[in-house]
Amino acid sequence: xxxxxxxxxWRALRAxxxxxxxxxxxxxxxxxxxxRKLIQPGQQIIKAGDRSNCMYLVCTGVVSCMVGDHEVxxxxxxxxxxxxxxxxxxIYKLHQEHSSFxxxxxxxxxxxxxxxDIFGVEVCHxxxxxVKDMTSLFPRSPRLVYxxxxxxxxxxxxxxxxxxxxxxxxxxxxxRLHPLVAASFMRGVPSDLTARILDSVxxxxxxxxxxxxxxxxxxxxxxxxxxMSGLFSCRVNGREVRxxxxxxxxxxxxxxxxFPELVYQCLPEGTSYSRLTEAVASCIVRTADIVxxxxxxxxxxxxxxxxxxxxxxxxVFANIFExxxxxxxxxxxxxxxxAKTALRMLKKPRAESPTRCFxxxxxxxxxxxxxxxxxxxxxxxxxxxxxxxxxxxxxxxRVQEQEAQAEAEAGAGRPPPxx
Numbered sequence: 287x288x289x290x291x292x293x294x295x296w297r298a299l300r301a302x303x304x305x306x307x308x309x310x311x312x313x314x315x316x317x318x319x320x321x322r323k324l325i326q327p328g329q330q331i332i333k334a335g336d337r338s339n340c341m342y343l344v345c346t347g348v349v350s351c352m353v354g355d356h357e358v359x360x361x362x363x364x365x366x367x368x369x370x371x372x373x374x375x376x377i378y379k380l381h382q383e384h385s386s387f388x389x390x391x392x393x394x395x396x397x398x399x400x401x402x403d404i405f406g407v408e409v410c411h412x413x414x415x416x417v418k419d420m421t422s423l424f425p426r427s428p429r430l431v432y433x434x435x436x437x438x439x440x441x442x443x444x445x446x447x448x449x450x451x452x453x454x455x456x457x458x459x460x461x462r463l464h465p466l467v468a469a470s471f472m473r474g475v476p477s478d479l480t481a482r483i484l485d486s487v488x489x490x491x492x493x494x495x496x497x498x499x500x501x502x503x504x505x506x507x508x509x510x511x512x513x514m515s516g517l518f519s520c521r522v523n524g525r526e527v528r529x530x531x532x533x534x535x536x537x538x539x540x541x542x543x544x545f546p547e548l549v550y551q552c553l554p555e556g557t558s559y560s561r562l563t564e565a566v567a568s569c570i571v572r573t574a575d576i577v578x579x580x581x582x583x584x585x586x587x588x589x590x591x592x593x594x595x596x597x598x599x600x601x602v603f604a605n606i607f608e609x610x611x612x613x614x615x616x617x618x619x620x621x622x623x624x625a626k627t628a629l630r631m632l633k634k635p636r637a638e639s640p641t642r643c644f645x646x647x648x649x650x651x652x653x654x655x656x657x658x659x660x661x662x663x664x665x666x667x668x669x670x671x672x673x674x675x676x677x678x679x680x681x682x683x684r685v686q687e688q689e690a691q692a693e694a695e696a697g698a699g700r701p702p703p704x705x
Contacts, residue, residue, distance in 0.1 A: 545593070
């Protein structure tokens with residue numbers, strides 16, 4: 287039976303670290319997905335070695351976690367178990383396409399295998415949540431992704447400390463996961479070509495501190511940022527429009543704007559190249575502030591560093607561009623003038639998706655590059671000049687809006703705001 291949202295259920299949801307800092311609307315969605323489980327004393331809930339496809343929240347009662355004959359801990363209301371299954375699901379899906387980077391099949395089985403036996407100590411009410419339902423919420427709640435990673439890593443570390451072979455195997459597999467694979471840059475790229483690409487890219491990680499501003503709206507830039515851990519806020523005109531969690535990226539719009547010829551190849555035939563160049567040049571200017579909410583690791587990849595990757599496989603660029611289109615729409619929804627201008631110029635019915643555009647074969651090779659490489663100094667100087675001009679125009683428009691507002695308030699008998 288699906289869970290009844292009782293006061294005890296609400297208390298357990300709000301107390302659970304996996305659901306920390308989620309709003310009531312998201313908690314209600316999670317509760318509506320759960321199934322009610324009544325457990326008797328001594329009844330086994332999870333068996334070590336079984337395949338995992340769900341997790342549990344203890345609403346009332348107490349359960350015991352056993353590794354072999356040793357009781358590791360007891361769990362009560364507001365605590366969860368089986369969270370590792372949700373955390374490892376993303377790794378499992380990546381392995382299906384890039385098995386050579388994550389280990390053999392036996393090791394993969396261990397990453398989705400229960401590491402402990404769980405028994406009821408007293409009469410318990412549990413909420414069962416499937417991995418499929420939980421991961422379906424990831425696009426809507428980056429905070430949930432952050433919580434899943436934090437709790438999942440902590441549970442794996444705890445299992446390793448308790449001499450769990452399955453947990454050790456899982457840790458080894460996760461440590462071998464390349465950041466570009468985790469960020470879905472390599473989706474649709476053959477494994478042999480993926481290996482060449484990953485060897486050609488230098489990865490430099492750095493730690494972002496709480497309240498640190500990584501990207502400033504109005505500044506120019508061409509780097510894409512990969513979130514490895516932590517949580518980051520995207521703010522347009524001071525308003526938070528979304529968050530970024532592990533396995534996500536930001537800055538891809540500015541990165542794509544550095545390669546207008548590749549953008550051109552993603553678009554339907556008939557798109558005006560001159561209008562396209564004018565549109566994407568405006569997107570060299572960052573459209574939002576990115577601020578760190580929870581300390582974590584990020585990777586910054588400048589356009590000059592990843593340009594050789596696009597020469598090896600344009601599918602990599604197509605994967606990034608697919609995400610950039612979503613950001614265009616978000617920026618427009620929250621009043622970003624430069625993104626609105628760019629999309630108005632680019633918006634045309636698409637004949638096919640970017641991914642399909644790059645399904646090349648031996649008999650259907652990719653077209654030759656149009657003109658000189660885009661990261662040349664000449665093109666870069668022109669793009670920077672266009673970006674500066676756009677920034678000046680946006681600043682002028684903001685001043686005009688402030689002056690108009692001040693005049694309207696003065697006419698109403700109110701003092702104007704300070705400059």
